[in-house]
Amino acid sequence: MVRINGITSSFLKGPTAHKPVVKRLILLASTPSEQFALTSLSKQVHQEMAWLKGIAQGNVEDFKHLFGFYAPRLKGYLRHLGFSNSVAEELIQEVMISVWRFAAQYNPSLAMPSTWIYRIARNRGIDELRRLKRQQAIIGSEQGYAGLNYDSICHYTPGVEYSSSNDHQKILLFLAELSPNQRQTIEMFFFANKSHSMIAKELGLPLGTIKSRLRLALGHLRKILIGEENPQ
Amino acid sequence: MTHTIPHALHHPNEDWLSDYVRGQTSEGMNLLISSHLSFCPKCQRLADGLEGLASTIIASAYPEPVSKNIWDSCLAKIQNLGSAASNPPTTEQIAAKTPTIACNDPAIPYNLRKLLPAEIDQLPWKYFVGKTIKEYKIGKDDGWRWGLVYTKAGGKLPYHSHRGIEATLILKGRFSDNTGSYKAGDFVMCDQTITHQPMMGVEDDCLCLYALNAPIQFKGSFLRLANPFLRI
Numbered sequence: 001m002v003r004i005n006g007i008t009s010s011f012l013k014g015p016t017a018h019k020p021v022v023k024r025l026i027l028l029a030s031t032p033s034e035q036f037a038l039t040s041l042s043k044q045v046h047q048e049m050a051w052l053k054g055i056a057q058g059n060v061e062d063f064k065h066l067f068g069f070y071a072p073r074l075k076g077y078l079r080h081l082g083f084s085n086s087v088a089e090e091l092i093q094e095v096m097i098s099v100w101r102f103a104a105q106y107n108p109s110l111a112m113p114s115t116w117i118y119r120i121a122r123n124r125g126i127d128e129l130r131r132l133k134r135q136q137a138i139i140g141s142e143q144g145y146a147g148l149n150y151d152s153i154c155h156y157t158p159g160v161e162y163s164s165s166n167d168h169q170k171i172l173l174f175l176a177e178l179s180p181n182q183r184q185t186i187e188m189f190f191f192a193n194k195s196h197s198m199i200a201k202e203l204g205l206p207l208g209t210i211k212s213r214l215r216l217a218l219g220h221l222r223k224i225l226i227g228e229e230n231p232q
Numbered sequence: 233m234t235h236t237i238p239h240a241l242h243h244p245n246e247d248w249l250s251d252y253v254r255g256q257t258s259e260g261m262n263l264l265i266s267s268h269l270s271f272c273p274k275c276q277r278l279a280d281g282l283e284g285l286a287s288t289i290i291a292s293a294y295p296e297p298v299s300k301n302i303w304d305s306c307l308a309k310i311q312n313l314g315s316a317a318s319n320p321p322t323t324e325q326i327a328a329k330t331p332t333i334a335c336n337d338p339a340i341p342y343n344l345r346k347l348l349p350a351e352i353d354q355l356p357w358k359y360f361v362g363k364t365i366k367e368y369k370i371g372k373d374d375g376w377r378w379g380l381v382y383t384k385a386g387g388k389l390p391y392h393s394h395r396g397i398e399a400t401l402i403l404k405g406r407f408s409d410n411t412g413s414y415k416a417g418d419f420v421m422c423d424q425t426i427t428h429q430p431m432m433g434v435e436d437d438c439l440c441l442y443a444l445n446a447p448i449q450f451k452g453s454f455l456r457l458a459n460p461f462l463r464i
Contacts, residue, residue, distance in 0.1 A: 044291075063310065067303060072295030079296055089302050093309070100310045111280065118287035126255040167277070171284045190286040191294065193254050215236075218246035218282070225281045226274050 045168060048113035055103040066113075067096055074121050080192040081125050091128060095121045112168050170224050178217065185213045237397065239426065240411040242418040243275050244268060246282075253282040259371060260378030260443035264401050264419065267341040267441060271401075271417030339404055339416075344441060347371075352439065357382065365389065378443040383407075386434040393427040396446025405438030407431060427451075 054062030078088040200207040238245040251257045252265040269276040335348040357366035364387040369379040406415040409428040432438040
């Protein structure tokens with residue numbers, strides 16, 4: 001299990017929570033172990049970008065590396081969404097084949113490789129859940145899946161100007177700085193796709209605690225990315 | 233629904249954006265939020281950040297072993313397909329995969345345009361209250377329904393309260409009510425706590441995309457009888 005280790009700062013809890021991003025970046029870069037953890041994550045992102053570039057040029061070796069890294073992770077994700085073992089493995093294949101087909105459309109200045117792949121997997125997963133639901137609603141109907149289309153993969157908004165590589169760093173820092181409690185809640189929320197009330201029940205905590213934990217953390221992310229506390 | 237309703241914020245809050253990113257919003261809310269993102273670079277950036285966060289968590293935690301044969305099967309499939317480099321999708325193929333879009337109004341976000349069977353003024357509108365307000369229903373699912381409302385410049389919607397959530401995205405024109413004034417691109421949410429009467433700007437007609445998860449309640453007995461919004 002690759003986890004973000006070695007970073008134990010708790011900026012979100014303490015009085016440093018309101019320090020400007022730049023100051024916190026300097027603080028974080030100041031200890032070697034923290035720098036190491038962040039550097040290795042950045043290295044992973046660059047490695048994946050290189051694989052996607054290779055895949056766009058038809059390099060099967062690069063595809064094999066990417067598959068080796070992502071297939072088990074996608075499986076963990078899809079299984080947590082509630083798919084059976086065999087359906088999850090079918091979906092992984094579809095997602096990875098889409099990656100192969102559309103790798104040339106991947107734009108490293110717009111998204112991290114993981115974000116791009118997650119988007120494909122999530123869209124495919126949601127479509128499948130909706131299809132299964134419809135099938136249950138109309139017993140005996142055999143609606144086949146039409147396949148991922150170009151649209152569901154390339155829905156970036158043209159004209160949005162920001163450097164995503166800058167945002168990657170900020171997101172990695174944000175994750176690294178989360179307190180264990182917040183990290184656990186964020187993981188249950190984004191990885192296992194659980195609702196606020198499901199998380200509260202599982203952790204045996206009041207719903208309000210979960211909601212404020214998430215609000216605090218995500219409001220902080222908004223501030224890091226956009227520089228504003230609230231939508232304006 | 234345990235989400236905070238962003239009254240008078242003009243944007244979806246973190247609760248709604250995260251659900252959008254996690255694929256947990258209903259189809260109608262999904263359409264409203266994705267359409268808002270095409271108007272709003274800040275929310276787009278935050279949504280991208282949340283997606284980056286979710287994907288980083290997935291890429292860094294809880295892999296599950298996959299069966300050996302799925303790599304072989306994937307490899308066979310991509311060898312059949314040929315590489316993306318030797319065989320990139322042609323403009324014609326991309327066009328063929330993209331359904332013909334009947335509505336070409338550049339002010340309408342792409343995700344919405346592709347659901348419309350005709351140009352805005354050619355849609356099979358249903359008139360309501362004289363000839364100043366008309367409605368076009370797009371879809372319903374999961375207890376939500378969504379569609380377009382077109383109101384003549386200077387017109388006003390009947391005074392109404394809400395039994396559930398009413399989300400509105402202004403596509404053209406502007407309106408104001410007791411909570412604030414809103415322009416094209418603004419995302420407005422109301423719930424049981426709000427009773428309002430949106431008044432349209434006098435310069436332009438106002439076109440809105442709405443999603444409701446409970447009927448709204450018009451004040452006044454005549455309107456209650458004539459109320460097409462009562463049904464979900």
